Amino acid sequence: LHLSAVKLAELHSDLKIQEKDELSWKKLKAEGLDEDGEKEAKLRRNLNVIMTKYGMNGRKDSQLVDTNYIKDGTESDTLDDPRLEKLWSKAKTSGKFSDEELDKLWREFKHHKEKIHEYNILLETVSRTEDIHKNVINPSEENLVKEEILHNKHRELKEKLRSINQGFERLRKVSHQGYDTTSEFEEPRVIDLWDMAKSANFTEKELESFREELKHFEAKIEKHHHYQKQLEISHQKLKHVEGTGDKEHLNRNKEKYAMLEEKTKELGYKVKKHLQDLSSRISQGLQHNEL
Numbered sequence: 073l074h075l076s077a078v079k080l081a082e083l084h085s086d087l088k089i090q091e092k093d094e095l096s097w098k099k100l101k102a103e104g105l106d107e108d109g110e111k112e113a114k115l116r117r118n119l120n121v122i123m124t125k126y127g128m129n130g131r132k133d134s135q136l137v138d139t140n141y142i143k144d145g146t147e148s149d150t151l152d153d154p155r156l157e158k159l160w161s162k163a164k165t166s167g168k169f170s171d172e173e174l175d176k177l178w179r180e181f182k183h184h185k186e187k188i189h190e191y192n193i194l195l196e197t198v199s200r201t202e203d204i205h206k207n208v209i210n211p212s213e214e215n216l217v218k219e220e221i222l223h224n225k226h227r228e229l230k231e232k233l234r235s236i237n238q239g240f241e242r243l244r245k246v247s248h249q250g251y252d253t254t255s256e257f258e259e260p261r262v263i264d265l266w267d268m269a270k271s272a273n274f275t276e277k278e279l280e281s282f283r284e285e286l287k288h289f290e291a292k293i294e295k296h297h298h299y300q301k302q303l304e305i306s307h308q309k310l311k312h313v314e315g316t317g318d319k320e321h322l323n324r325n326k327e328k329y330a331m332l333e334e335k336t337k338e339l340g341y342k343v344k345k346h347l348q349d350l351s352s353r354i355s356q357g358l359q360h361n362e363l
Contacts, residue, residue, distance in 0.1 A: 075126065075127075076304065076307070077303050077304055077306075077307040077329075077333065078300045078303055078304055078336070079126070081300070081303065081333060081336040081337045081340055082340055083122075083126050084337045084340070084341075085337055085340030085341040085343075085344055086122050086125070086126075086344065087122065088337075088341050089341065089344055089345060089348070090115070090118060090119060090122060093115060093118070094115055097111050097112060097115055108221055109221070110221050110224060113197075113221065117193065117194060117197055120193055120197075121189075121190055121193055124189070124193065125186070125189075151181055151182075151185050152185060152188075153185070153188065155240070156181055156184065156185065156240075156243070159181075159243055159244060159247040160177075160178070160181055160247070162247055162248070163177055163246075163247040166247075166248075166250075168249075168250035169250060169251070173250075173251055176251075176258060177246065177247075177251075179260060180239075180242075180243060180246070180260040180263075181243065183239075183260035183261065183264075184236070184239045184240065184243060184260070187232065187235060187236050187239060187264075188236060190232065191229070191232045191233065191236060194225065194228060194229055194232065195229060197225070198222065198225045198226065198229060228355075231268075231355065234268075234271075235264055235267075235268060238264070238267050238268075239260075239264060242263065242267075256283075257286065257287075257290055258290070259290045259293045259294070261293065261347060262286050262289060262290045262293070265286060265289075265347075265350055265351065265354060266283070266286055268354045269282050269283075269286075269354050269357070272354050272357025273357045274357055282350075282353075285350070286350070289343075289346055289347075289350065292339070292342065292343055292346065293343055295339060296336070296339040296340060296343050299332060299335050299336045299339055300336055302332050303329070303332040303333060303336045306325070306328055306329045306332050307329065309325055310322075310325045310326065310329050313325045
């Protein structure tokens with residue numbers, strides 16, 4: 073796959089969550105609680121996203137940009153969207169950002185690209201489901217269930233599109249004006265969650281509680297970023313030491329690398345599981361708004 077050390081750790085975290093979700097689904101299915109097959113369809117969709125994200129679906133051009141915060145990949149990575157490329161170019165040459173802020177902004181652009189990618193996968197899934205549904209001649213109870221599944225997928229599409237539009241507007245604003253020093257959150261995923269939470273059906277008390285949880289979540293993400301950086305540095309050192317032939321030095325570096333790799337995987341899993349839980353709560357609040 074030619075993935076970096078950081079990307080391999082992320083793949084491990086994603087597969088661990090997928091495995092846990094599939095085990096939960098098997099229990100539900102055994103109890104007859106997924107009759108409409110919606111949860112199974114979502115699992116397939118999630119697996120498709122993972123395979124596409126890490127270039128495991130057989131397409132050479134499908135792998136999302138590599139997550140590597142040490143080397144400056146901003147010149148070689150592409151955003152696959154002329155509007156995003158234009159905004160990024162403007163931000164880079166504006167002189168309004170420090171190196172650290174540019175790194176943070178680049179993460180926002182990459183996150184936005186991933187959101188668009190996931191939206192397109194879901195859109196393709198919905199289109200295929202609609203085509204199958206249209207070819208059914210005799211309506212039945214099963215088809216009514218499938219209509220409900222389609223309705224849920226359209227709602228999910230609507231939520232993702234709203235998030236993409238909000239995200240692009242934020243990128244446009246930040247690229248032109250620079251970062252707001254009074255901004256409450258810095259991490260792209262947390263900013264997305266907070267914007268959506270403010271649109272959901274939460275009371276003031278619930279929203280305040282959610283804000284505090286997001287602060288803890290952002291701290292967890294920052295800790296994960298720190299270990300990702302350390303893992304990549306350790307990987308580079310390990311490759312260097314391997315060429316020197318110093319076995320004692322090599323063993324020490326291998327031990328440190330193994331420790332950092334395990335910690336990065338563990339934190340990555342916790343971050344992504346927490347993100348799932350927070351997103352689910354917001355989704356429920358947004359659905360309640362539509363009722």
